[in-house]
Amino acid sequence: MRLVFPLFDGFTALDLVGPYEILRMLPGAEIVLAGERAGQAVPDGVGGLSLVATHARAEVRAADVLLVPGGPGARRDVDDPALLEWITAVHATTRWTASVCTGALLLGAAGLLTGKTATTHWSAVRELESYGATYTPERVVTHPGDRLIIGAGVSAGIDLALTLAAELTSPVHAQAYQLGLEYDPRPPYDAGSLAKAPAEAKALLAVVDG
Helix, strand or coil, X not given: CEEEEECXXXXXXXXXXXXXXXXXXXXXXXXXXXXXXXXXXXXXXXXXXXXXXXXXXXXXXXXXXXXXCCCHHHHHHCCCHHHHHHHHHHHCCCCEEEEECCHHHHHHHCCCCCCCEECCCHHHHHHHHCCCCEEXXXXXXXXXXXXEEEECCCCHHHHXXXXXXXXXXXXXXXXHHHHHCCCCCCCCCCCCCCCCCCHHHHHHHHHHHC
């Protein structure tokens, strides 16, 4: 079971590491972190964490699962034809192709979401729909016939990975992985979406982001 995660400057670490913690438990899992070159330390979007590529993207031509993280770099790399061509080529070989957060923009730019419902981080809805997708605020969107599974912002990557694990093994396996990680979220605040967050939190986030 070959699980490929592309690395690019400015990825969001949790978009990748959250799903990784689930998917590494799949039977026979082989984890591939694909960067521009093997051994490259790729910084995340904050600049305080790097992951080291295990393979160069040029070496990776096939995968059982391709999972594309988001992050500030994903918004930039929608204009990187080499990365988009690589995503398209690897997608042709997969059992499932997935994205988390703004990773959906890379799938969209590669032409994989045209005419389909999809999700992403709430701040990237307009960009997502510019690629011919229709945004839905669901946490996880699946298109089994097209071998696509798309997760919303950051923390939805864990929900996506559990959904994917059930597809690749069984619901009981996915439940066991969830139990192993004690994934039983009970957030102290109910402010995780635009529909529920108070105006003060939205205003503060706009100041921080700006």
